Amino acid sequence: MQLEITNRPASSVARVRLQQGESLTCEVGAMIAMSPHLVVETSSAKKGGGGGLVAGLKRLVAGENFFLNHFTAQAADQELILGPGLLGDIVQHRLESGHLVVQGSSWLASDPGIQVDATFQGIGKALFSGESIFWVKCSGRGDVLLSSFGAIYEVEVDGEYIVDTGHIVAYEDTLQFQMDRASKSLIGSFLGGEGLVCRFKGRGKLYCQSHNPPSFGQALGPLLTARAD
């Protein structure tokens, strides 16, 4: 499989070239265009089995789709163009061991060997992190494509790192994060507009997005005129 990500960061698309017999598992609705000799198989299980109904339901509560689309090339040099639903970026993450924790809706596609599941991060994070109650957990070996709203930037955390709520895309399993105040004073934290933040500890890769959909919606909403009935 060959991968090229173009038009970054605002209107990114992933151009994937598959050889005969190669497959890619994608989020439902991620396909923009494709070669004629790619067949699509839709199921709630990962390619070749594994997961099924329970995994589908878990993905659903994590903000992803119940179903997965498996694209398989029936001929050589088949091209598949993928893109996220909102304007934003795409990055490729190579998963060799352990797992990657992805915020709901940021998982775009992955190798068939990757298990896409959901994980609960605790009540505090569920309430205050600005992300879904459940997160997507990608495990296994292979490539994972992540999407975002706005640009994605990668941080190699070694020690501590702070990210505003709603800006996390994904992080490696070796990182731990807790909800924390932006400044020492709780009132100051909120008056400063930052409120609560996500404080990461440990060592590993962290992907953040430059924008987040709720903030965009809050900025855009008041400018929209009321819909006539």
Add this chain to the structure above:
Amino acid sequence: MVSGSTFQGGLFSDDVLGKRAGATLRLGAYGIEAETLHGQSFSLPYDECQLEVGGASGRMVFCHGPHRTLTLFCEDPAFLPALAHAGHGRLLGQVTRLTQDARRERTQSLLRGLLALLVLVLVGYGAYRGFAYATSHSVEALPIAIDEQVGKLAMESMPLEGPKVTDPVLVQAVDELVSRLKPHAGGTPMTFEVTIVDAPIVNAYCLPGGKIVLFTGLLKAAKAPEQVAGVLAHEMAHATLRHGIKRIANSLGLIAGVNLLLGDTSGLVAVAVELAQHGLLTSHDREQETASDVEAVRMMAAAGLAPTALADFFALLEKDGAEVPGAIAWLASHPQLADRQQEIRQRSEKLGAFQPRALTQDWEQVSRHAKQPGLQDSKP
């Protein structure tokens, strides 16, 4: 026994591509040996090992080498206990400390979670009660015309359970009772309109705005006109205290409730019709029933009627409930009769003496007509 145990994990090192690699960890006699998926080998002596617990799950064990140039990690739950016994217990102290820290952290985390949940529940409950209080009290500011509109619509939506009675004996008898009580009704003056329905049901109900439905079954069951007056006073009090409209306000959804607070009553009327169709508009909670009893006692005494008559009627139903046909309707919609009798009698005593003024109606005649509306009396 532990030496030689293997676990799947990973490592951080500047010597591997991407600085992170998956690895198989083996607990040797003197240290942890790691072999990456690409065949690179690393070793970390137990004596140089600094343990830490963390990661996304909070259960990943990290073994740091000097200056953290090599870090091994594993999430297998058996890894930490195995480390405690590896290398003749060299790491036992660190493992014990980490285990205690992890247990304390889990307990604190659980308590924080429960506290957050409790706060959420309390805030939610407080918001619900506050909203219910605001909508309920916003009703006080609405004009009586809204009650009348709601009552009229509800009356049209509810089945009457029997034909309307036009027998002048019954109509005049009930009119006399209402006329006696009406000047003493509290709140904003309203028009009370009683519809007598011929049905063997011992019950009466009042819709918002003062529309009262009285069944002939109740007239038959009552032993004195004062008892019927007591029931009518109780039902009139539901209207003057605006219990029906408050009941509707409490049943409003969030949007209709907010609209009501902003002065839009369309949702209120729609819910009233819905409740009326399901027979829920005339059922009141214990607090409202007690408030109506108290108001009825006051009205009866002011009208020169024995205020304990309502309690007498309750006693009658309680004693002969099983033998009075249709009494179950009253018992179902007016629970806790014994407590309420006591309350009525206590309130009546507190009011002290009242000036009784007799009613002019012939109760025996009324009872006969209640059994057979439209009866032609043999003597005038």
